Amino acid sequence: MLNRVNTVPSDRLLSYDDRIALLRQRKIEETQIKSKIGVYQDGDDYGSIPAPEDFRFECVPNHENGSWYGYDGWSQNFCKLMDEHPVYIDPADAFACRWMFSMIWFPQKARESGLKWHPAFPYDHLAERQELYGIVPGIGADAHFGGDYDIGFELGWGGLLEKIERFRLLNPGKDEFYDAERLTIEGVQQWIRHAIGEAERLAKIERNPGLAENLLQMADANRNILNGAPRTLREACQWACWFNMASRTYNRDGAGFQLDASLRRFYDADLAAGRITRDEAVFYLACLLLNDPHYYQIGGLDENGRDLLCDFSYMALEAADKLDSSCNITVRVHENMDRGFMCKAVDYLFKNRNGWPRFSGDEALSRGFMGMGYSQELARKRIAVGCHWMSLPGLEYTLNDCVKINAAKVFEVALDEMMSGEGPRSTELLWELYEGHMQKAVETTVEGIRFHLKHMHSCEPELLLNLISHGPLEKGLDMSNGGATYYNMCIDGAALATVADSFGALEQRIELEGRIGWDALYRCLKADYSGARGEIARRMMSASNRYGGGDTLSDRWAVRVSSSFTGQVKGMGDENVKFIPGWFSWSNTIALGKQVGATPNGRKAHEPISHGANPHPGFRKDGALTAMSNSICAIQPGCGNTAPVQLELDPGMGRGEEAVNKIVDYIVTLFQKGATLLNINIINAAQILEADKDPYKYPDLVVRVTGFTAYFCSLTPEFRKLVVDRILVQA
Numbered sequence: 001m002l003n004r005v006n007t008v009p010s011d012r013l014l015s016y017d018d019r020i021a022l023l024r025q026r027k028i029e030e031t032q033i034k035s036k037i038g039v040y041q042d043g044d045d046y047g048s049i050p051a052p053e054d055f056r057f058e059c060v061p062n063h064e065n066g067s068w069y070g071y072d073g074w075s076q077n078f079c080k081l082m083d084e085h086p087v088y089i090d091p092a093d094a095f096a097c098r099w100m101f102s103m104i105w106f107p108q109k110a111r112e113s114g115l116k117w118h119p120a121f122p123y124d125h126l127a128e129r130q131e132l133y134g135i136v137p138g139i140g141a142d143a144h145f146g147g148d149y150d151i152g153f154e155l156g157w158g159g160l161l162e163k164i165e166r167f168r169l170l171n172p173g174k175d176e177f178y179d180a181e182r183l184t185i186e187g188v189q190q191w192i193r194h195a196i197g198e199a200e201r202l203a204k205i206e207r208n209p210g211l212a213e214n215l216l217q218m219a220d221a222n223r224n225i226l227n228g229a230p231r232t233l234r235e236a237c238q239w240a241c242w243f244n245m246a247s248r249t250y251n252r253d254g255a256g257f258q259l260d261a262s263l264r265r266f267y268d269a270d271l272a273a274g275r276i277t278r279d280e281a282v283f284y285l286a287c288l289l290l291n292d293p294h295y296y297q298i299g300g301l302d303e304n305g306r307d308l309l310c311d312f313s314y315m316a317l318e319a320a321d322k323l324d325s326s327c328n329i330t331v332r333v334h335e336n337m338d339r340g341f342m343c344k345a346v347d348y349l350f351k352n353r354n355g356w357p358r359f360s361g362d363e364a365l366s367r368g369f370m371g372m373g374y375s376q377e378l379a380r381k382r383i384a385v386g387c388h389w390m391s392l393p394g395l396e397y398t399l400n401d402c403v404k405i406n407a408a409k410v411f412e413v414a415l416d417e418m419m420s421g422e423g424p425r426s427t428e429l430l431w432e433l434y435e436g437h438m439q440k441a442v443e444t445t446v447e448g449i450r451f452h453l454k455h456m457h458s459c460e461p462e463l464l465l466n467l468i469s470h471g472p473l474e475k476g477l478d479m480s481n482g483g484a485t486y487y488n489m490c491i492d493g494a495a496l497a498t499v500a501d502s503f504g505a506l507e508q509r510i511e512l513e514g515r516i517g518w519d520a521l522y523r524c525l526k527a528d529y530s531g532a533r534g535e536i537a538r539r540m541m542s543a544s545n546r547y548g549g550g551d552t553l554s555d556r557w558a559v560r561v562s563s564s565f566t567g568q569v570k571g572m573g574d575e576n577v578k579f580i581p582g583w584f585s586w587s588n589t590i591a592l593g594k595q596v597g598a599t600p601n602g603r604k605a606h607e608p609i610s611h612g613a614n615p616h617p618g619f620r621k622d623g624a625l626t627a628m629s630n631s632i633c634a635i636q637p638g639c640g641n642t643a644p645v646q647l648e649l650d651p652g653m654g655r656g657e658e659a660v661n662k663i664v665d666y667i668v669t670l671f672q673k674g675a676t677l678l679n680i681n682i683i684n685a686a687q688i689l690e691a692d693k694d695p696y697k698y699p700d701l702v703v704r705v706t707g708f709t710a711y712f713c714s715l716t717p718e719f720r721k722l723v724v725d726r727i728l729v730q731a
Helices: 016-034 070-084 108-112 124-132 149-170 175-205 209-225 233-251 264-272 278-291 311-323 339-352 362-370 376-381 407-420 427-459 463-467 496-512 518-526 531-542 553-570 588-593 625-634 657-672 685-693 717-730
Strands: 255-258 295-299 328-333 358-361 404-406 486-494 578-583 645-649 677-682 702-704 709-711
Touching (some): 016 311, 070 233, 070 427, 149 175, 149 233, 149 463, 175 209, 175 233, 175 463, 209 233, 233 264, 233 463, 264 278, 278 311, 295 311, 311 339, 328 657, 339 677, 358 657, 362 376, 404 588, 407 486, 407 518, 407 588, 427 496, 496 518, 496 531, 518 531, 553 625, 588 717, 625 657, 657 677, 677 702, 685 717
Parallel strands (some): 255 295, 295 328
Antiparallel strands (some): 702 709
């Protein structure tokens, strides 16, 4: 067993705030250890802790290549890992355990060799086109959709087992599926049993009476939910913790739920029965957020248009504030939202400077999803539970944030084709070629997604998320293969600003001003702007009017690029599978940039492409917040997913009432203009520079990297540069 050695004096009475402070400090210590371990770097901050150095997990392959596949392979190995997983209990915590591993890391040699995807289903026929257009195909991607936690809260593990057996009788021939789901639950239950025993053991030796009592209460709560459904807020949060940890262990799933709706009924019942105080409930929420920073939404409207804001919404923010750690809470903003709540949310953003909360725009998101043929009621149910993406909890299978088309690579292919031909050159001819190649890229991507849908269940079924979705257990089918109600497959474009700026620079410098010719510029590009003449050309092209500057040539090209991409992606759907476009690169800006040579906007070969829907760093030296925001609003695909605004602010503007109100006004106006998601970092530029040189100088520094928050010390130098470049330019 692996547990915290308690150093709290036996006679000290710990308040809830004292316990949160202890837990936070331990989180920072554990993060520093993880920051040196590769699997924990350059991604979402996790609630995991480093495993004991002497622990070894021996997987059970079901294929000669050393990996495992399908229902049997995944369920057997997951159950084995659950049984062997070390138990970690902190006496100061409200909830038992932390996760330490993800099965997608095992077996290491097989995973590193690309053997996650079953070799019986090769997609070599797509590889050449995927490489040509810089496509991140998403084949084999997992866990990027949201479950409905209310199913688990209603049934509990025992109720889910009963549901499995009930529907097994109605779906003969599906025993392999149901056996795997049953084994998955039994594995989680075994982990819970171990935790109960360990909590009781620790209670006997705990010197501090308050913490000893907490350990006994922890054991009781877990005993109650081992088979039964949660009845109290503590039990509901502990159930959510178990699902989060098990799902992280299975395949790193990080989608949460509507925090102030799903848990509020437990709090209200506890409060009415006199079982809980408000402070105690806030403590439980802080421990839930500590257990793992899943993506949670608060605020917004329910399917009938009723405001979801309540005191519990404030409590969620208070809990995150007390924890003062990485967090992925999104506030859903609608036109009649209480301004006091907005001010409170923004004030926490200034106070903690941890990149939370984010803000999403209800009107544009709902209107966009309705444009895909869905009702307003359904659109309001689609909540923010990922980096940039929305999901219908338990109803919708997607590949959100897993599929990318590198528009800069498509542009390069089109430019090379035009320059290799004879006859006149023009931006209009280049646009025609670009659209043609983008259409081929979209078709290739869609073909890959359909291939994924056909075979994913035979490679890696979604055994955990199946349990809290509407359909899989009822049909005996995996969410990826017919178990879902809706199939809305995300296809994101990347490098919007790179492409728009390149078109704009070509039109401005060659066609309107005549300052350079097509052949001369092309030679500079292929030489990576080398030499004195190349550098002169690079500076001239990079100084052209940029996307984000406010109705510039490149702004107009960006609208054209986004509108065309949106139409092409939407046009590939049918009655069974729809395709939803967005603009989001995640951290793929680095890898996708390495695929592309020098571009006409002055970007040198293999440098990162532009980030998401944002302009390139350095688009204007004055920051031009309004112009940038208007530009991003203008290119929204408008189909229910987001093209986020990434904003970096220096704390020099202060935290006072005036600053808070200015940001609230900005957020309200932004969403009125059609924005879908806003990420804000408030970080001192000088501090970032110091932290970049020595990340451990600021061990508690948290930044929003893209859609996720992370401790700065857990980022590699390459990833830190993504954040540093943005902040230094916009600060």
